[in-house]
Amino acid sequence: MWDFQVTLIATDAKHYRLLPFRFMRMNTGHDRDILLTSDTGEYMHVNDAQLRALSYFDVQASTPFYRDLLARHFIYEPGRHDPFPEMAAQYRSRKDFLFQGPALHLFVVTLRCNHTCQYCQVSRAPLGGSGHDLSETDAQAAVDRLFESNAPALTVEFQGGEPLLAFERVRQIVEWVVERNVVEQRDIQFVITTTLHHLTEEILDFAEQNRIQFSTSLDGPAPLHNANRPTPLRDSYERTLKGIQWVRERLGHDAVSALTTLTSRSLEQPEAIIDEYVSQGFSSISLRPLSPYGFATKSAHRLDYPIERYLAFYKKALAYLLRINQQGVYLSESYTSLLLKNILTPFSSGYVDLRSPAGAGTAALVYNYDGYVYPSDEARMLLEMGEDGLRLGTVQQPLSELLASPVMNALLASGVAEALPGCSDCALVPYCGADPIEHYARQADPIGHRVFSSFCKKNMGLLKHLFGLLCDGDDNVQRVLLSWLNRRSYNDVRFPGYRG
């Protein structure tokens, strides 16, 4: 009798099977403190008893919890319900970047620059320095590499140094690309990353003709920007604002976007930085922490900060952004928007740092001024620190050869987050990336130890904070987050959703 009863219970307990999922304690102090995530990015908040019941086949079939688990692919009913075709489609959408070659192609046309920024991430050569410009032969070869990628949409980004100091090379490359594209028929976007200090009417005419976008740096109000970005006349802020105005007058308001670099002194003034972006009419701000590359490392003792300080800054800045957005300003934080896309939609944000397998080389290529090719901007920044081991090869080698290089093999071997120590058990891995180059730069190991990783601490801190807001934030906060996700105004988002 006793054995019979046990058999019955065991049979009944297996009325469903588990699908792969991960869990994490969020340490919020709430009842449903545990986050469950599936490989396809579905998520739920549960309590300890629910997690135990789920894992040991003790969830009753008639309950709403059971139906939620079924609908979100945490469980399935063998013989009654085959979830795999739908899950495979979701997984494919989330990893769709794997089906195309590199789409972001960065041309470092010169290392020369008029600034002497202490934290400079790309390193620079003096304004009149020689031997720091991309040659015509190498530029032509880089355009060949660009079109060897099968990506239907290509972004051609010019970087430096200050790329406008080598505008004739920029012009040549744009003309070659446009000419080739008559046959290739790709969707091509040109971007120049510049201080805007060297703009001319001629450059703006050319930009207008070729629909070139500008990306500049604005670190906050004048004292902060000028302290971060020294020029001989201490007029970096004024010249950048003049450039922004000029681009907008000639090419339209949205033809220029801006990025911030956050030094230690920036962290003390989140509201002032955000107010500056509001007053300059931007719709997006990027609150990115300082990277451990280029000259930044040499100045780290003065400019760098622990990632915990950045996270405290981010939370304060985000709270302020959420407040002003509810008052009618539209200003989104760009990294938050990318993370929201990863959490709330079945699609990948496509952002290189948030890809697994890693986006270095597979998503982006950098053609350096010296004719060498790197898998990311960060990899070429390491070069300026004396580290040349992350070269894929020279620009004269075909793309297939560059992407089969030993460096790419090493990056991919350490670039699948789902298979890395620490990440493989992390419930946030469907929304995160691997970034082996950052780990190589900081820990001298492309895998690194996640517990000590700034990349991990940053993304975990931000994702946990966003999950907290999505779960507990009031309707107005959720409306702002959804407005960023959908790029619509706050007033156009009527119903908060995605409560998980």
Add this chain to the structure above:
Amino acid sequence: MTWPVTLKLDSAAYPLSVAQRAAYSLADTVAIQIGIEANQISLTAHPAEARLTLSPEHARSLILQHLNDFALRDHINRETAGLREILARAALAGCGISK
């Protein structure tokens, strides 16, 4: 209770891989030495930094919680063995990743 904190585990309840994962995940808080004796796994935990203010009692409960969580993950992984690979293979067919 004083440092170091020691725990003796039945390896049937807490396999070695579970103990190793727990030790990895707590590396910034406690440095754990893992030993194997017959059917027992012994954990000896020291504060990861001298300035750590964690009490030995708190460290013990933290280690136990992580051990239990990783044992549960181990159970879930066994119940779902092979499904991740099936899913990835079906989803990524055609992208050049064969395994």
